[in-house]
Amino acid sequence: MQWSVSKSWLLVILTVAVCTVVVVVYRPALSAGALSFDDDQYLTNNILVQNPSLESTRRFLIEVLRPSTVRGYYQPLTMISLMLDYALGGRESNLMPFHRTSLILHTANTALIIVLLYLLFGQPWIAAGAGLLFGVHPMTVEPIPWVGERKTLLAAFFSLWSLALYVCYALSPSLETQDSRPKTPDQGPITENQKEFLILNSKFSILQRQWFYIGSLAAYFLALMSKPTSIPLPVMMLLMDYWPLNRLNAKYGLRQALREKLPFFVLGGIFILITYISQSRTSYAVLPGQYNLRFTPLILCHNIVFYLYKIIWPVRLSSHYAFPETLDLSQPMVLAGVIGTFILILLLIFSLRRTRAVLTGVSIFFAAILPTMQIVNFSNVIASDKFAYLPSVGLLMILASFLTWLAGSSYVTKSKIWRVILAAVVLIPAGLESAATRRYLVYWQDSVTLFKYMLRLTPDAPIINYELGYEFQLQGRLDDAIERYRHALKVKPDYVEAYMNAGAALAMKGQLNEAESYLQRASQLAPSDANVYVNLAKIFQLEGRIDKAVSYFKEALKANPGDVEAYIDLGVTLASERRFNEAADCFRRLLQLEPDNEVALDNLARILAKYPQDEKRDVAQAVVFAQRAAELTQYRNAAVLDTLAAAYAAAGQFDKAVAAEQAALDLASDSNNEDLAAQIAKQLELYKQKKR
Numbered sequence: 001m002q003w004s005v006s007k008s009w010l011l012v013i014l015t016v017a018v019c020t021v022v023v024v025v026y027r028p029a030l031s032a033g034a035l036s037f038d039d040d041q042y043l044t045n046n047i048l049v050q051n052p053s054l055e056s057t058r059r060f061l062i063e064v065l066r067p068s069t070v071r072g073y074y075q076p077l078t079m080i081s082l083m084l085d086y087a088l089g090g091r092e093s094n095l096m097p098f099h100r101t102s103l104i105l106h107t108a109n110t111a112l113i114i115v116l117l118y119l120l121f122g123q124p125w126i127a128a129g130a131g132l133l134f135g136v137h138p139m140t141v142e143p144i145p146w147v148g149e150r151k152t153l154l155a156a157f158f159s160l161w162s163l164a165l166y167v168c169y170a171l172s173p174s175l176e177t178q179d180s181r182p183k184t185p186d187q188g189p190i191t192e193n194q195k196e197f198l199i200l201n202s203k204f205s206i207l208q209r210q211w212f213y214i215g216s217l218a219a220y221f222l223a224l225m226s227k228p229t230s231i232p233l234p235v236m237m238l239l240m241d242y243w244p245l246n247r248l249n250a251k252y253g254l255r256q257a258l259r260e261k262l263p264f265f266v267l268g269g270i271f272i273l274i275t276y277i278s279q280s281r282t283s284y285a286v287l288p289g290q291y292n293l294r295f296t297p298l299i300l301c302h303n304i305v306f307y308l309y310k311i312i313w314p315v316r317l318s319s320h321y322a323f324p325e326t327l328d329l330s331q332p333m334v335l336a337g338v339i340g341t342f343i344l345i346l347l348l349i350f351s352l353r354r355t356r357a358v359l360t361g362v363s364i365f366f367a368a369i370l371p372t373m374q375i376v377n378f379s380n381v382i383a384s385d386k387f388a389y390l391p392s393v394g395l396l397m398i399l400a401s402f403l404t405w406l407a408g409s410s411y412v413t414k415s416k417i418w419r420v421i422l423a424a425v426v427l428i429p430a431g432l433e434s435a436a437t438r439r440y441l442v443y444w445q446d447s448v449t450l451f452k453y454m455l456r457l458t459p460d461a462p463i464i465n466y467e468l469g470y471e472f473q474l475q476g477r478l479d480d481a482i483e484r485y486r487h488a489l490k491v492k493p494d495y496v497e498a499y500m501n502a503g504a505a506l507a508m509k510g511q512l513n514e515a516e517s518y519l520q521r522a523s524q525l526a527p528s529d530a531n532v533y534v535n536l537a538k539i540f541q542l543e544g545r546i547d548k549a550v551s552y553f554k555e556a557l558k559a560n561p562g563d564v565e566a567y568i569d570l571g572v573t574l575a576s577e578r579r580f581n582e583a584a585d586c587f588r589r590l591l592q593l594e595p596d597n598e599v600a601l602d603n604l605a606r607i608l609a610k611y612p613q614d615e616k617r618d619v620a621q622a623v624v625f626a627q628r629a630a631e632l633t634q635y636r637n638a639a640v641l642d643t644l645a646a647a648y649a650a651a652g653q654f655d656k657a658v659a660a661e662q663a664a665l666d667l668a669s670d671s672n673n674e675d676l677a678a679q680i681a682k683q684l685e686l687y688k689q690k691k692r
Contacts, residue, residue: 065277
């Protein structure tokens with residue numbers, strides 16, 4: 001008993017040491033400022049994330065088949081976790097709270113992998129070594145500084161809990177019966193370890209066997225609620241039953257193993273349907289029958305070799321691995337994939353003569369990564385580092401099994417030099433990985449640096465050219481932005497977003513005719529995209545062609561009746577042209593969509609207070625709207641307070657008008673807005689004279 005307790009404490013000490021190394025290696029990630037491909041959906045343009053509340057939580061949970069704020073599948077726990085980070089101060093300009101949580105999750109995942117490998121093989125040093133290789137590997141970088149990839153870390157966290165609890169459940173019977181099966185290199189320390197583990201657990205009154213099962217199923221559900229790529233977990237459990245748990249014997253059997261996992265398969269099947277429907281409705285999902293079926297084996301072969309190559313030799317890592325220009329054997333990576341896969345299959349078959357470990361570990365890896373292998377196409381990349389995050393558990397099991405066998409051999413046990421060699425097998429790769437991880441993290445310090453790095457690896461990738469152009473546009477580097485957009489369009493002539501942003505950048509440069517031509521082309525390619533019409537309307541506004549601008553704003557609202565910005569732009573444009581009836585109607589429709597939209601409240605209040613025709617003024621309603629707008633802006637917006645003063649003056653409440661206008665003048669002066677301050681000061685004098 002004393003030896004078991006000491007071994008457990010050794011595991012704790014080693015786990016803490018490995019986690020400390022992981023945190024030190026990944027410390028630069030906390031200051032990363034880059035936003036990657038879909039971070040606009042997960043943060044910068046996500047209205048629910050940016051409004052932490054029970055209502056936002058409810059929306060994330062109930063929008064199952066058609067998520068409204070993220071294009072793609074149902075992932076409520078991921079969105080809620082990002083919302084909580086936003087509540088803790090996370091912003092586009094301060095990503096540290098998001099990265100802090102992601103690093104905590106990655107560190108926790110490293111600890112869970114160490115625990116899982118210890119449960120399976122009973123060797124704390126080996127479990128810690130394999131966990132270290134996972135924790136500092138460069139292919140685990142991507143999910144930490146990439147805000148939108150919180151889903152990968154969160155799903156892995158719950159998946160690893162599910163696997164660890166399942167192993168506890170699977171090992172439980174050994175307390176009651178002695179295992180009389182002959183020992184094999186595959187079984188190794190399993191029987192001895194399950195005795196130690198369960199004796200220790202029983203001493204501290206850990207959950208009974210049935211609760212391990214329930215806990216595993218619950219953790220699986222939470223993993224699915226984070227990211228549906230966790231669906232293959234029950235298949236991974238079945239493979240673990242074969243090895244290293246060695247449960248598929250005459251006493252237990254495959255049928256019983258399948259029956260035991262039936263709830264897992266049912267739950268996974270439900271999420272397959274949810275994922276396909278939600279992905280299809282909000283983005284796209286192309287089934288194998290919808291494209292040339294001969295591509296499927298080529299994609300599989302390419303990815304099998306690609307992932308193994310990147311894990312063993314993690315260089316030229318990127319967040320975007322584009323599909324080959326032609327998916328056939330003329331492409332070197334595709335040809336290498338076919339040849340490599342054939343050789344790998346032969347090696348796996350040959351390995352069965354000695355051990356189950358290699359075949360089963362590789363099978364666990366590919367079972368876990370199968371949903372992302374692009375058999376069902378849902379992305380513009382053929383592979384991604386993040387997809388290998390959880391599946392790497394299968395390969396770590398092979399490594400832990402090999403080191404356990406090696407450490408148990410009589411020659412190694414007697415030889416001190418071999419112990420040094422065993423340590424070097426872990427520590428040298430871990431050191432090299434740590435250095436590579438630090439180098440890769442440098443590119444995540446800002447978005448331009450990140451996309452320039454990716455562009456060096458794939459110069460003609462349309463999406464990278466587009467994203468880099470967008471970052472240039474945000475910085476005001478319009479010529480550089482237009483150059484990137486044009487390069488993207490050269491490679492992908494139907495790239496709607498590139499046409500739109502190129503048009504916007506050209507308009508900012510004053511090249512309105514060329515801007516209009518780009519946007520007209522975008523409207524031909526995407527006639528139902530409201531953003532195209534909004535951008536066209538703004539072009540015509542700049543040209544002074546107001547009627548044309550109004551017509552395009554209306555087209556935008558036809559395409560998207562819930563487009564708040566289009567309502568605001570249309571209402572403001574009508575109001576500036578003194579088309580007050582139409583402007584008021586527009587703002588009223590917007591308030592039906594968003595009753596607390598402060599822009600609509602402010603503009604409608606001003607219109608109702610200052611209607612040229614007396615019979616159309618509604619002073620009482622103007623005061624109500626203006627007061628609500630002031631409340632929503634916490635009485636800290638000078639223009640809104642100016643509107644409130646105008647509403648009070650229209651109602652004959654000049655004392656209140658003077659007070660509101662004086663507050664507006666103070667705010668405008670404090671913010672050095674001289675033009676607004678001068679205008680407010682003039683109105684203030686009129687209100688003091690009880691004039692409007």
